[in-house]
Amino acid sequence: MNNSVEKYIIIEIFEKLIRLKNFMNSNKDSIKESGMKISLNVFEEAFEKALIQLELPILLVSKEDISESERISINRRLSNTLNLVREFHTLLKFIHSEWVRPETYTFSNRILKNLPDELKKTRINVILIDDYSFKENNLTNKFNEIFKRSKLSIDQSAIEYPTLFLPKIEMTNPLNWSILAHEIGHINTIETQKLIGESIIPPNTTVKNKEILLKWAEEIFCDIFAINILGPAYFASFVSYSIVTGGLVGNNICSEIHPSNMMRIRFLYEYLERNGFKLEYTRDSGERIDICDYFYNLSEDVDKINRIDLKSPNDKRIEIPNLTYFLDEIREISRKFTSQMKFQSNNQINELLKKLLLGIPIGSICEATKAEIEVKLQEKTKDSFERAKKLISHRSTTLWEILNTGWIYKVVHVIPTCSKLIFDAKHDSLYDKLNEVSGLFDLLDDRLLKSIESSEIHNLIETN
Amino acid sequence: MILSDTKIIEELISGKLIITPLLNGLKQIGSSSVDVRLGTEFRYIKTSKQSHFNLDLPIEKIKKQIEEYSEVVHINPMQSFILHPGDFVLASTLEYFVIPKHLTGRLEGRSTWGRVGLQVHSTAGFVDPGFEGSLTFELNNMGKLPLPLYPGIRIGQLSLHEIEEAQVLYVDKEESKYGRITGTKSSMFFEDYEFKSILKYNNHGKN
Numbered sequence: 001m002n003n004s005v006e007k008y009i010i011i012e013i014f015e016k017l018i019r020l021k022n023f024m025n026s027n028k029d030s031i032k033e034s035g036m037k038i039s040l041n042v043f044e045e046a047f048e049k050a051l052i053q054l055e056l057p058i059l060l061v062s063k064e065d066i067s068e069s070e071r072i073s074i075n076r077r078l079s080n081t082l083n084l085v086r087e088f089h090t091l092l093k094f095i096h097s098e099w100v101r102p103e104t105y106t107f108s109n110r111i112l113k114n115l116p117d118e119l120k121k122t123r124i125n126v127i128l129i130d131d132y133s134f135k136e137n138n139l140t141n142k143f144n145e146i147f148k149r150s151k152l153s154i155d156q157s158a159i160e161y162p163t164l165f166l167p168k169i170e171m172t173n174p175l176n177w178s179i180l181a182h183e184i185g186h187i188n189t190i191e192t193q194k195l196i197g198e199s200i201i202p203p204n205t206t207v208k209n210k211e212i213l214l215k216w217a218e219e220i221f222c223d224i225f226a227i228n229i230l231g232p233a234y235f236a237s238f239v240s241y242s243i244v245t246g247g248l249v250g251n252n253i254c255s256e257i258h259p260s261n262m263m264r265i266r267f268l269y270e271y272l273e274r275n276g277f278k279l280e281y282t283r284d285s286g287e288r289i290d291i292c293d294y295f296y297n298l299s300e301d302v303d304k305i306n307r308i309d310l311k312s313p314n315d316k317r318i319e320i321p322n323l324t325y326f327l328d329e330i331r332e333i334s335r336k337f338t339s340q341m342k343f344q345s346n347n348q349i350n351e352l353l354k355k356l357l358l359g360i361p362i363g364s365i366c367e368a369t370k371a372e373i374e375v376k377l378q379e380k381t382k383d384s385f386e387r388a389k390k391l392i393s394h395r396s397t398t399l400w401e402i403l404n405t406g407w408i409y410k411v412v413h414v415i416p417t418c419s420k421l422i423f424d425a426k427h428d429s430l431y432d433k434l435n436e437v438s439g440l441f442d443l444l445d446d447r448l449l450k451s452i453e454s455s456e457i458h459n460l461i462e463t464n
Numbered sequence: 465m466i467l468s469d470t471k472i473i474e475e476l477i478s479g480k481l482i483i484t485p486l487l488n489g490l491k492q493i494g495s496s497s498v499d500v501r502l503g504t505e506f507r508y509i510k511t512s513k514q515s516h517f518n519l520d521l522p523i524e525k526i527k528k529q530i531e532e533y534s535e536v537v538h539i540n541p542m543q544s545f546i547l548h549p550g551d552f553v554l555a556s557t558l559e560y561f562v563i564p565k566h567l568t569g570r571l572e573g574r575s576t577w578g579r580v581g582l583q584v585h586s587t588a589g590f591v592d593p594g595f596e597g598s599l600t601f602e603l604n605n606m607g608k609l610p611l612p613l614y615p616g617i618r619i620g621q622l623s624l625h626e627i628e629e630a631q632v633l634y635v636d637k638e639e640s641k642y643g644r645i646t647g648t649k650s651s652m653f654f655e656d657y658e659f660k661s662i663l664k665y666n667n668h669g670k671n
């Protein structure tokens with residue numbers, strides 16, 4: 001083994017710690033103004049302690065060979081640190097928070113356009129949440145439930161007001177906003193209910209298990225909804241999110257609402273393959289990387305981690321017999337569902353990646369070739385010149401293109417650079433490493449946010 | 465030599481000059497300039513807490529003071545930022561530029577907006593060879609009525625001038641402070657070498 005899984009997890013923890021720190025810094029002024037300086041100090045102290053947890057794993061992982069007992073010790077510490085990150089996130093409730101960025105609404109509204117016509121104009125609300133989890137909830141239902149419980153006779157609101165919850169530290173990270181697409185899928189319950197029927201339930205299933213399976217089916221269809229809109233980008237986000245939330249041990253644990261992450265990952269990977277979703281990049285060395293394979297293999301490797309002594313964040317296990325029947329049925333329905341869809345192509349992603357590698361935002365792309373424009377310039381007539389001007393114009397890019405390019409960029413540029421900075425620069429302090437790594441994520445976030453916003457302005461101005 | 469429309473297109477297709485997004489070449493490329501659009505970020509000055517810039521402080525504190533001097537507002541697509549008469553805000557172009565080493569640029573206003581009193585820069589309209597990033601507007605409403613400014617509107621134009629190739633590009637200059645950014649950035653005058661000298665002299669004198 002080349003320690004690649006452990007390295008990836010350390011980079012993932014670095015990223016989350018950076019985002020926690022950035023979130024605190026972005027709120028520093030308001031914290032001081034509201035007299036909560038102490039909470040910030042406590043946070044900073046705890047943050048330092050969490051960072052120190054990584055010293056030993058970094059040292060060991062940087063070595064060529066590590067013994068099995070060292071690997072167990074590294075994994076134990078990484079698992080505990082991941083748990084720490086999630087628990088820290090919950091404590092953010094004590095920190096004054098900003099509202100979500102406007103780009104989050106632009107993003108969510110663009111995903112909404114994929115819903116059936118009657119739902120396209122749904123007004124959604126996005127709010128930042130203290131738990132490290134993405135959720136969808138209908139606030140109207142919540143209020144109606146409260147009124148129901150009260151003894152007051154009040155007309156219940158009929159206005160649907162779905163709310164998406166975004167973890168605070170993902171506030172500026174569009175790559176992980178992909179998971180919001182899954183949550184938006186939950187708004188589309190009418191469509192989902194049409195697909196999910198009794199046929200998916202294996203014979204002789206208990207009433208309780210039937211309820212569970214129907215909920216699981218909804219989760220899987222929301223995954224498919226997100227994949228159909230964002231392709232491999234959703235898969236990559238889901239794997240990365242499941243590593244953080246599963247804490248190295250939770251990926252095989254299911255709940256009454258969600259199937260296990262590994263079940264979803266395996267199902268989605270097969271779905272991606274079956275529908276020909278590929279997101280490939282060829283390095284200068286000729287090595288080809290497929291983003292779906294990369295994240296699938298990563299999740300399988302995490303699944304193989306020796307779990308001796310690892311503590312699970314949620315150890316409640318649910319056993320459901322005959323899951324193969326259930327999955328086969330879901331697969332069959334998804335086949336019919338997908339056969340009517342048109343997927344986006346990845347044709348321009350290499351061009352966009354070249355731009356992003358130069359630090360240029362990717363909200364637009366020029367599709368004409370140099371030769372096509374040159375021909376028009378050489379014709380030297382007024383019409384041909386105007387044609388050249390039209391050809392040089394850009395078209396706006398789609399969320400699919402922006403996010404998938406972003407994920408390739410992360411895999412081929414950010415992760416290898418982070419790896420060098422963290423594991424090779426042996427003399428730098430952890431704080432120096434953190435600051436350098438932070439610059440990479442800040443740049444990627446900034447360029448993607450800018451791309452999402454400028455492509456939307458482009459669409460709105462040029463199509464209205 | 466100021467680049468003509470044909471030359472601008474030639475530079476764009478050569479890939480050396482980058483202007484992105486170029487929403488509408490037909491409308492944006494004029495006979496000797498390219499119209500530039502307003503971005504979504506505005507940095508306005510808030511003076512409620514500060515009576516003056518206290519420059520008698522360590523550089524980190526001056527930096528913080530400058531940051532606190534202004535506040536950033538993001539405007540959603542199709543919504544407006546209202547610039548009141550006499551107000552000054554920093555904004556940026558929607559476009560990201562890469563200016564090659566044989567070109568320089570000059571940012572100017574557009575007559576359409578100038579006629580209602582909008583000034584797009586007060587002093588810094590020059591773009592160095594090798595500049596990369598969004599351009600900064602120093603917006604000032606010199607008119608008598610508030611102006612609604614929407615992201616994506618064409619409020620300025622950039623003319624490009626051919627020069628002999630520069631040896632040192634803007635982004636490679638030791639002192640470059642505003643390269644490769646996409647929004648607005650507060651002044652970083654405290655990074656100027658002469659300012660550092662003044663500060664050093666004053667602090668040393670006191671010690």
